[in-house]
Amino acid sequence: MHGNRGTYRIGGRLTCVLAAAILGLPLPRVAFAQRVDDNVITNANDAFGQSVGNERVGLYGTDDVRGFNPVDAGNARIEGLYFAPVDRLPNRLTRGSRVRVGIAAMGYAFPAPTGIVDFDLSASADADQFTVGLERAQFGSVLGSVDSNFAVGNDLRVYLGGTVRRQNRHEGGNFKSWIASGGLAWRPYAGASVIAFWGRTRTYDDEAAPAIFPGGDYLPPQIKRREMIGQSWSDRDNTHQIYGALAKLPLGDWRVEAGLFRAERRVDSNFTDIFANLRPDGTVANRVMVVDGNNIDRTLSGEAKVVRTFADGPLAHRLTFSFRGRTGDRRFGGVQRISLGPSSLNFADERPRPTIALGVDDTDDSSQGTLGLSYSLTRPGRFLIDAAIAGSRYSKTIRFVSAGLVTSNRDRPVTGSLTASYTISPSFSLYGGYVRGFEEVSVAPQNATNRGAVPPAIRTRQTDLGFRYAVTKNLSLVAGVFEITKPYYNLDDQLLYRDLGSSSNRGVEVSLTGTVRPGLSVVLGNVLIDSRISGELVDEGRIGPRPVGTIRRRSIANADWRLGGGKSPLSFDIAVESLSARVGNPLNSLYAPPREMIDLGMRYRFPIGSKRALLRLQLANVFDDYGWQVASNGAFQYSVGRRVLAELRFDL
Template identity: 50%
Template sequence: MTLLIGSARISGRPRLRTAVLPLLALAQLPCHAVQAQVSRTEDNAITNADDAFGQSVGNERVGLYGADDVRGFNPTEAGNARIEGLYFVQASSPGGRAISGNSIRVGLSAQGYPFPAPTGIVDYTLFRNFGGLGGNLRLEYGQYGSPILLADAQLPLGADAGVTLSLNLREQERHEGGRANNMGFGATAAVRPWEGAQIIAFASEFRFWKDPAPPVSFPDGDFLPPKYKRRELLSQPWALRDNSNSLFGAVAKLPFGDWRVDAGIFQSGRRVPETYADLFTRLRPDGTTPARVIVANGNNRHDETSGEVRLTRSLVTGQVAHKLMVSARGRRGERVFGGPQRINLGESTLLAPDFRDPPAIMLGPDNIDRVRQGSLGLAWSATAPGRFSIDGSVTQWRYRKDVDFGPPAREDVLVRDTPTTGSLTGSVFLTRDLVLFGGHVRGFEEALVAPEVAVNQGDAPPALRTRQSDIGLRYALPGNIRLVAALFTISKPYFNLDENQVFRELGSNTNRGAELSLAGQLLPGLNIVAGAVLLDSRITSPLVDAGIIGSRPIGTARRRMIFDADWRLDGGDSPFSFDISVNGLSAQVGNAAGTLLAPANTTLDLGMRYRFTIGSVTALLRGQVFNIANSYGWTVSSSGAFQYRPRRHASLALIMDI
């Protein structure tokens, strides 16, 4: 890709070039009176991180955990997501361009957080603009030559109000081979009615289409799939996926002296008009299979409306600050799923393309899954700065789930529950720099739906009772380095495939572990984020006792380690900075019996930043090389599906604050 700002000359793909030219014209406008409200050139997850547990800022992310994996479980699928700290149930990952980043709240970072949940919380942050004028543009030559355009604009609506408009265009070269298209847009409108108050309304949409269904393999024994050529398109040309995700809502944070009202209402939707899964079942050591199965599905949708209203009263008694909170939450969800067609292609191989003629697709009747959920919660916190903090909460839930199955032979499901959950957490300063923290949380959350390989694909079990206990220490080292060490245990029911490929409850799953985080500025210009988690994940079940399944869940690993460093030269004053990221994962359990392990894998990524100006426009050149050693590794899903990790690839981005 060639980019010359002065004459707005771009060589690249016509579709992206057409979209970019008007935005480059904007960059030529006089900017002496224009000041960007949000600087994308300063996005840096390493320098922004308070710990190693997980944070994303714009397109950058760092940490041990992500939105789909915290302490060995998935917090978003468990219903533990928040937007601006308020209860939010997502039908799909928040796409579009209204969300600016997220943080993982776990252990110490969950201390003082209203109504914590087991397995941690993923808290999303919205774009906002209070009277700023400006824009941001990102032109990227992404993985394997993917052209990417990201554009944001901030427009004022007065001194304390404004809007943001965002666009994402991408032709994505998939690491499994083939190309997919995706597009996202978003908008927010924010107003600050008085000091400390804010109201934000937002909407976003994200669509992914012409996306080839990558092959996944299930070895028929204690052996790994053969190493086959990466980036070679093995998908059937007609097995193209199409889906769109939407998210909109509003948030209000309104202080009234010692009182405060926080409220949010959110609608998350997902539409799947067409989707496929390409399964190499009963895979042999030579990469062949007697039963390559294409699972065709479509006409599916999922909608979730959720929200929270929280009233907080603050008061001080002596040297202790108290907060009393009352929270009401609600959720209304509907999911239309089912009716898949399983197409057995018979003999096939992973080692070479094996294209077939498209079959006639005849989907079966749909099933409808409806959830109604509400809660009323009370919470109290007391904080004495530099001495101690304590937080307690109790929540009463009302839950109803009914599933109407389309096939007459399947019996409908109706579940009602009224669980009570609660938490008690706290911290105490042992010295000025050393803090002891811990707590116990009991929760109530959604279970995973049955995967594509299950004969009851798409089924959703009833909600689960969960619990978590943790204890740890935080130590403030000289300078600006924070060390956190913690022990935790989490228990919940265990769902997976039985010997008949039926997805059902098989027992209970307990994750015990230790985690370590070291983050901060080691020297002027040198920031580090380092962490490790040691996990002992165990299943308790009669099937384990009988030797039918192993004692460790599929897809789990005993150890993960990360090390990230960002070094800006000249003590932080140079336009140049360099970054390194090392991510190590130990062997993953590869089958239900626990007799197959996917080998340990370590990847090394390198990056650089160069900051400069174009007239009065601040710009950043960002280059990255991923998996620089080109290591060949496997990922294993919770259902036992193997896929290779991406091979070495690079990206180069030009980012401008206009």
């Protein structure tokens, strides 16, 4: 058995290397915790956001849902259970995620206005897997990885995974990182599971890329891609760790679910290279390096739920009692701002490393506990009604040590939701809902005078209404309208991060997904968003009516065509994304131009002995589109250029 497995690995590697050599491509990679048959386009239920391994598709992602960040808002889940992240989860720890918003949130016991991102753990998979990979990917990056999931008993499985990477960035420079993760999954009886997991990521030697802020109503000059114009000594170094356990135990008509998670991020050193008031020729009067370090962000969070289901004739009832809680402990601040004087984006303007002398740290301690009750009434094939109410106790205390200032906030919000869907015919149904939430606010950005500060949590609300129509048995159309309102936090004209008024995101979203004909699957989506700000600064003309970094439209078109009516080993795929102009400054007098990007790919499935394998090639950004991304604080960064990706997957 072991000899055969070695043969399969060598054969797969040789096939992969030969294909790369023939086509003149980088060495392929073995995908992270993905199977040969995994394909995010063919698996997508809608166009609102889904990931499988390292493949993603949809209008929204983990950091952008209807114009807001659901993870920053505290709306993240692990296997359906609440947790409070401090950073992105290690990509080896999870095997996929789904954005729950609109119709995708129907039936979810406690929805949230900014949407919910639900992650699936790699340790929860129930199939054997052993995958080893090497990668030579974009811009000469190299990577080695191992992924395994195997049984050690009738009821117990083990997951182990790891990655070592040297990544060359599209802005020039590079970084090194490694990931280690593991987990145990115990299934004591049918339908029950107990999972414990751990993941750790270390990223270091990561030179800071420039944060560009135009000084007027003009775009930055086009910078040569892959040109290193940062400082070689601006190496960022951080470590992220998360571990925890969860249990899901059906007990007749009852079900108990519980999870407890610990997350920690340590930033030993951090640099932000700021080109503020950039001139049209790419020069600045004063380039500033913001140095930070010795920061810690820790959370302990979890949820316990008791679910009772029962039937009454054709009606199905579900009661859910939930307790969610978290504590947060942050150490931030101590920032040193170093003036580098006049500088330029047009060449590598290397400066001697200055003396680093950080100040004292500020502290941020928070806690929240929430009791909730949800009731669901369903008549299969006819209607679904969900109602929920929750009460929270929230506290936050921030100590600005150097200023001798302490700010505290206490709140006891009551939140709730009422959502419903009604089936008019087997092919047509309506859905809608109203949700009130209580959410966190993103921390003050790197160019803020109160960098790293975290405002108190805010009250939010969402209304949406739409329909689902089965165009055919395998093709589904979803369309809806929504409105989300919440307080608006951003930089004022003095670069102070604070409450600037209220924001409202109104939009229309459309999704068409499924199989058009045997072998041809599509994911098509479009969202139109009207983002508005109101408040004193808008009335006075000091800021514009639209938030910085927002767009009016995003359109996607993805198709996967497998030849032979879906039975051929060969398939081709295409991904098209089109973005409208993006707001580039607080006055709304500057916009980053619209962008269109096209990716082309192919998959070839073939046997290695008795096993199955997949060779996947992709040409991303086919026409080498050069565009500008704009962060919510107004920082410009150019887009990634054309690149070739390749990977090999095989199931052992």
